[in-house]
Amino acid sequence: MSPNPGADPTYPAAVARAVTQVVVHCSATPSGQWLKGCAPVTIDSWHAARSFRRQVAARRAFNPDLGSIGYHFVIDLDGRVWTGRHVDEVGAHAAGHNLQSIGICLVGGAEREARYTAEQWDALATLVRRLLPLVKPGAGVVGHRDLSPDANGNRVVEPAEWLKTCPGFEVAHWLARGMKPLPYHVQAMPVAA
Ligand SMILES: [Zn+2]
Structure with missing residues (x-):
């Protein structure tokens, strides 16, 4: 186990795969609740339990300690962006849409009206803004439910x-508001885990 699995490099310089969609997810744990242990490692264990498996070569090349995680990025409560699969690796996060998409998971958000910290919202906007110029022109940003x-x-x-x-939350509305969340989707930073 490396000391910092899933941490590096956070932002890709390029995306070679034909990506037409960025899909936003929640971790299906309560809003504002820290995951037990390091977020990408915890999610990796959930996905391992669901028999998700990364290709050996892909795993060897990127985040070898994460054998299963289906997302490309995980945004923790404090706004930290972790990596999961490499952006050029097909994810496992949206059935029927994995081939052409990148998956981002916000920690928390299990409720019908999710709440995320201001740090998470900022990190999501930054990540999406960094990814869009790297993927296919006109690529969309959607929520899993869409x-x-x-x-x-x-x-x-x-x-x-x-x-x-x-x-x-309604990703289309968030985009239309210049990647700003509605106030009721924002929650205070919880105390450290
Ligand atoms: Zn989802």
């Missing part, structure tokens, strides 16, 4: 059609 099937075929994925509520 990828739910359009069950009634009206071309809008409505709340009743969400398979899950992840990430607990």
